[in-house]
Amino acid sequence: MKTIACYSIKGGVGKTASAVNFAYWAAQEGLRTLLVDLDSQGASSFYFRVRNPEPKNWGKRFFDSAHPLVKQIKESDYDHLDILPAHESFRNFDSLLHQQGGKHNQLKKILRAVKSGYDVIILDCPPSISFLAENVFAAADAVAVPLIPTTLSQRTFDQLLAFFDQNNYPQAKLRPFFTMADGRKQLHLDTAAALRKRYKFFLKNAIPHSTYVEKMGVHRTPIDLFAHASRANSCYRALWREISDSVALGEDNHSKQGE
Amino acid sequence: MTLTCSWQLPTSLNRDTVLSALPSGMTAAPKSTQEVRVSVLDDDQWHICQRGDLLLYNHQDSRLELWQQQQRLAQETRPLTIRFHWQLNDPALAKLLQARLGVRAFTEKFTSEWQQHHLSVYNSDDKIIVRLTFTTLNSVSRELLSLLTIQPLRGYAKEARQLCRSLKKLGATPCDQLTPLQLLTLSGLNVPLPRHRPPFNLHDDEVTAVAIMRMVGQIVEQARAQEEGLIADIDSEFLHQYRVQLRKARSLVSLFKKDLPEPAFHQLKSSLKELSQHTNLLRDLDVFLLDHDHYLTMLPESLRPGLEQACRHIHRLRKRTWQKVITALDSADHRDKMDEINQAMTAPRLQPRGKKLKQRVDHHIVRQHRHICTSVSTLSTSCSDDAIHQLRIECKKLRYLLELFAELYPRKPLKVLTRELKALQETLGRFNDFTVQHQFLHQLAGELRDSDQKSSLNALSALLYQAQKQEKKQVFSILSTFDCDETTSRVHQLLAYGEPS
Numbered sequence: 001m002k003t004i005a006c007y008s009i010k011g012g013v014g015k016t017a018s019a020v021n022f023a024y025w026a027a028q029e030g031l032r033t034l035l036v037d038l039d040s041q042g043a044s045s046f047y048f049r050v051r052n053p054e055p056k057n058w059g060k061r062f063f064d065s066a067h068p069l070v071k072q073i074k075e076s077d078y079d080h081l082d083i084l085p086a087h088e089s090f091r092n093f094d095s096l097l098h099q100q101g102g103k104h105n106q107l108k109k110i111l112r113a114v115k116s117g118y119d120v121i122i123l124d125c126p127p128s129i130s131f132l133a134e135n136v137f138a139a140a141d142a143v144a145v146p147l148i149p150t151t152l153s154q155r156t157f158d159q160l161l162a163f164f165d166q167n168n169y170p171q172a173k174l175r176p177f178f179t180m181a182d183g184r185k186q187l188h189l190d191t192a193a194a195l196r197k198r199y200k201f202f203l204k205n206a207i208p209h210s211t212y213v214e215k216m217g218v219h220r221t222p223i224d225l226f227a228h229a230s231r232a233n234s235c236y237r238a239l240w241r242e243i244s245d246s247v248a249l250g251e252d253n254h255s256k257q258g259e
Numbered sequence: 260m261t262l263t264c265s266w267q268l269p270t271s272l273n274r275d276t277v278l279s280a281l282p283s284g285m286t287a288a289p290k291s292t293q294e295v296r297v298s299v300l301d302d303d304q305w306h307i308c309q310r311g312d313l314l315l316y317n318h319q320d321s322r323l324e325l326w327q328q329q330q331r332l333a334q335e336t337r338p339l340t341i342r343f344h345w346q347l348n349d350p351a352l353a354k355l356l357q358a359r360l361g362v363r364a365f366t367e368k369f370t371s372e373w374q375q376h377h378l379s380v381y382n383s384d385d386k387i388i389v390r391l392t393f394t395t396l397n398s399v400s401r402e403l404l405s406l407l408t409i410q411p412l413r414g415y416a417k418e419a420r421q422l423c424r425s426l427k428k429l430g431a432t433p434c435d436q437l438t439p440l441q442l443l444t445l446s447g448l449n450v451p452l453p454r455h456r457p458p459f460n461l462h463d464d465e466v467t468a469v470a471i472m473r474m475v476g477q478i479v480e481q482a483r484a485q486e487e488g489l490i491a492d493i494d495s496e497f498l499h500q501y502r503v504q505l506r507k508a509r510s511l512v513s514l515f516k517k518d519l520p521e522p523a524f525h526q527l528k529s530s531l532k533e534l535s536q537h538t539n540l541l542r543d544l545d546v547f548l549l550d551h552d553h554y555l556t557m558l559p560e561s562l563r564p565g566l567e568q569a570c571r572h573i574h575r576l577r578k579r580t581w582q583k584v585i586t587a588l589d590s591a592d593h594r595d596k597m598d599e600i601n602q603a604m605t606a607p608r609l610q611p612r613g614k615k616l617k618q619r620v621d622h623h624i625v626r627q628h629r630h631i632c633t634s635v636s637t638l639s640t641s642c643s644d645d646a647i648h649q650l651r652i653e654c655k656k657l658r659y660l661l662e663l664f665a666e667l668y669p670r671k672p673l674k675v676l677t678r679e680l681k682a683l684q685e686t687l688g689r690f691n692d693f694t695v696q697h698q699f700l701h702q703l704a705g706e707l708r709d710s711d712q713k714s715s716l717n718a719l720s721a722l723l724y725q726a727q728k729q730e731k732k733q734v735f736s737i738l739s740t741f742d743c744d745e746t747t748s749r750v751h752q753l754l755a756y757g758e759p760s
Contacts, residue, residue, distance in 0.1 A: 049386035074414035077379075077387045082413060220385070 001115040002249045005123040005140035007133065010156040014146045014179035016043040017213050019124035021236035022144070024222035026244065027081035031119040034073065034082045036111075038093070038136070039126040042086035049220050050074045050085045059089030060096060063106045066113030073114075082118075090126075097131035107135035120249055129163055137169045142247045146179040146207070149191040157195070171201075175243055178206035180213075203246075205239040208232060264423065266431040268405040274376060274393050277407065280429055281380065282421045287391065290377040295319065297439070298339070298370040299448060302363035303488055303497070308450040313440055314356070314365055323347075325355055329438050342366060342494070345552065362549055364494035371396065371446035380422065388415040389422060394437070396446050404445060408437060456481070461666045463617035467518040470616045471511055472604045474663060475527065478508040479600055482534075490585045495545040498538055498584075505535045510659045514623050518614060523603040530596045530603075537587050543699045544577040550696070557722050558715060565715030572712065573703070620664045621754045627657040628750050632743040640735055644694055644727075647734060651687040658684060668753055676749040686730070686737045693727035 006019040016039070023035040023044075037044045040059075042052050053072045061068045074083050097106060111121055125136050137143060145160065147153040157176060164171050176199065182188050196202050207213070210232035212223050219226045223233040268277065278287045296318040301307045307314050313326040316339055323341070324334040333352035341347065342364040344356035356365065373396035380389040392408040407426070411419030423433070435441065440448075459474050482504035488497030509531045516524045547554075551570055555563055587593055634650040661668075661677055697720050704716035 049384045051384060051386075072414070075412035077412075 001118055001120065002141045002247045003111060003121045003123065003139050004243060004247065004249075005125055005136045005143045006146065007123075007125040007136055007140075007143050008145055008147070008156065009127055009129055009160055010153060011127040013148055013153065014207060014213065015039075015127070016047070016124050017216055018144060018146050018179065018207070018236070018239075019122050020044050020047045020216065021222050021224075021233075022240045022243065023081060023122045024078065024224060025237050025240040026120050026122065026249075027076075027078050028224075029244075030080060031249070032080050032117065034084060034114065034118045034121045035076075036084040036121060036123050037086035038090060038123055038132065040086055040088050040091035041126075042088075044124040045083060045085035047216055047220055047222070048076045048081075048083050050076070050083045052085055052087050057089045059087045059092060062090070062093070063096065063100065063110055066110060069110060070114060093132045094130045097135065102131055104131075104134045104138045107132075108139035111139055120244075129160075134167070137164070137167075137173070140173060142175050142243060143173050144243055145174055145176040147176055147195070148180045149178050149188040149195065151187075151191065154191055154195060174201065175203055175246060176201065177203040177239060180209045181206045182209040203239060203242050205235055205242050207235050207239065264409050264419075265434050265437045266407045266409070266423075266426055267434045268407055268431050270403070270405075272429055272431060273405070277393075277426065277429065277431075278378075280425050282418075282425050284383045285380050285388070285418070285422070287378045287380045290379055290390075293319070293375045293377070294372065295375055296370065296372045297443070298367045299443060300365040301368045302360050302365055303493065304363075304454060305368065305450055306363070307359050307365070308368075309453050310359070311440075312359065313443070315439060316367070323352070325352060326439050328440075339367070361496075362494060363496050366493060369443065369448045371443055371448065373397075373442065373446065380418075382418065388412055388418045394442065396442065406434070406437060406442075406445075407431065458666055459663070461616060461664065463667060464615050466613040467515060467616045467619045468520065468613050471515045471518060472523075475508045475511055475600075476604045478504050478511070479531075479597075482508070483597075486588055490588060492581055492585075495542075495549060498542055498545060502535060502538055502542060505531055507659055507663065509535065510656055511663065514627075514656060514660065515619065518619060526599055526603040530599045534593075534596055538584055541577065541580045541584050543695065544573055544580060546692070547573060547696065547699065548577065554719055558718060562715045562718050565709075565711035565713075566719065568709065569703070569707065569712040569716050572707070617667050620660065620667060624657065624660050624750060624754065627653060627660060628746065631657060632747070635738055635741055635743060638735075638738060640731075644731075647687065647690060647731070648694070651684075651691055654680060654684050654687060672749065672753040676746065676753055679746055679749060683737050683741055686734050690727065690730040690734050693723050693730055697723040697727055 004022065006015045006022065008015055019035060023033050026033040035044060035048070045052065058068060058072065069084065072084055072087075074085060075081075076083050097103070100106060115121070123136055123140065125133065145157065147157055160174075161171065163169075164174070176195075178192055181192060192206070208231055210230065212227040212230045212232045215226070216223060223230060223236060227233055281287060298316040298318065299308065300314040300316055300323070307325075311327070312332075315324045315326060316322070317324065318339075321336050321338060322334055323337050325332045333349060333355055335347060335349040335352055337347065343362070344353045344360060347353040347356070373394055375395075376393040378391040378393070379387045380391060382388050388411065390410045390412070392410070394406040394408070396404050396406075409419055409422060427433075457477065459470070459477060461470055461474075482501050485497045485501040485504070488494070489501055509528070512519065512524060512527045512531065516528075519527075548570070555566060558566055630653045631650065634646070634653055638646055638650065658677070658680065661673060665673055700716050700720035700723065704713050704720060707713050707716065
């Protein structure tokens, strides 16, 4: 079982759209997939039409034991794909983790309890560097970092690298990739080129700026369902392949698909 | 966890009425409709179904599936013309079917058709919460039967319960989760109970000749029951069983010849012999073809093409031989033979008084056992193959006596004695198989013109000869452990049981 996080310090860079489409393609490839919506805004749950759970403050018990977590898992409309929906109480994760001693392996421990049922767990993370983020870095086998090729995004990526260095998290876990890339904008082209030159570990595939990504909110489905032939769709699929190959995930499945 | 449940709908309730009564906030949309045509495959004796499993053939996608309760054990896509486990590609399915059927063929035993409508139920967010399957089939009484299966998605059990409550209000009846077997049973599948050999109803004091004639009659009847499968050429077991039954009948007639009226004995002896004889070649060919894959692995690569060619020749020869056999079975001569057997058995020449059965069977068991002990003591490593063959026949006669007259003896001592003779019989049986196949191949090689085929068959024959020689050593190793005193005491224990001490 592999855990892949979609994370960025910055908001609005396409974390949720990426997590939703990655989870969809993983499931389409036959991998038993769990998408965990850690962001209290619940956007990825919304995209899959899964409502927030009813119990009040259930997020308080999130790190206590696997049982309440397993109870909240919902089957999506697609084969092999389950969702652990967000809850508004998730916004208190940081203070909760702080109360529990600021440990970094709480998330890893709790996910271990559900790993036997899944081949891949995809974490849709809230922005910001926090205790939760550190738990994500400890739990994930790979951290997919979406970046808009702009100066601000470049800056936040540098901050992330510095944080990894300071806290001894292996940079090898990072899988940065460009989102909302617009080939007509010189700034995007220059920034992307500069970053690729500086950091060889940037993923080859990128997500173009596309209205279809925005329309996911209207359709409440992954792009494949309403814009199958779009470039954004094929880019998400290729990007997922690149990420899953980089963590040696589902090699059997890929070879089966290729047959 | 997901909870799947099934409901039987009254005739007044159709799909539309169920959907119009969905709890508020729920809507349904059709997903697909399937016309399902499923055949149950099994061997002649229904061995798969009788152990509670199902071998199903789905005609829509040519899928062969083995089911145990609600679990599909293995599957593969194959045309329906496939009949044996060794013709399958999936090793898991082949292995499971081998364990269930051995060399028997699986053929269509029952076919049913039903219609399935798959629907999804959505909540107010347009999220699927439950999947529904409406199944409509013609029941055994030809009434239209409607069944509904509710499969909630994980995390939506509460909504499914809500749906179940509204179904209950509509008058639907909950039923067990439908397994393929249940659906097929509702469609009229009726798996027969395991066929037990009918007892001979033997009595210790009845006249031996009367009992033997009755037994021969029943055994010949069992042989004749195989004729249909033999004519249809379903699998080699029909011929094998046909011959086994005739051999038993012949053994009985020969063992009790002094108890039978002389004309009846002669008539039965010659008629049964003739019936068996015309199937000898076909059985030899069947045995060779059943072992074909094993023979291929015995030969070096270079000789395999020759064997493959020879096999094609043997297949053609088998087809011609089988046609001769079925022509013979359909002939006036065959009917005459059967009439002769019936006449011999119903002849009024049987004396109402004669020797008592138990006494005679006891005598034969003792005598047969003595024959075996004498043979065992006189056999040496330099003895001929015929001498070993003779010992095998003596052992077989004793086995038939113990098996056919089991009704007259207590089960436990009979089982002990049979078990003690088993190892010897199995080794002698293997030795005989090697001898027969070695001779058969040697003879066949002599008849072939093609040098490649000849070389392959000669090489195989030589290998089988070596195997036969090895088995001969095994025979003597078993014979050295065969304790006549021990088995004699077992025989005495068997016969003394129930006698006043």
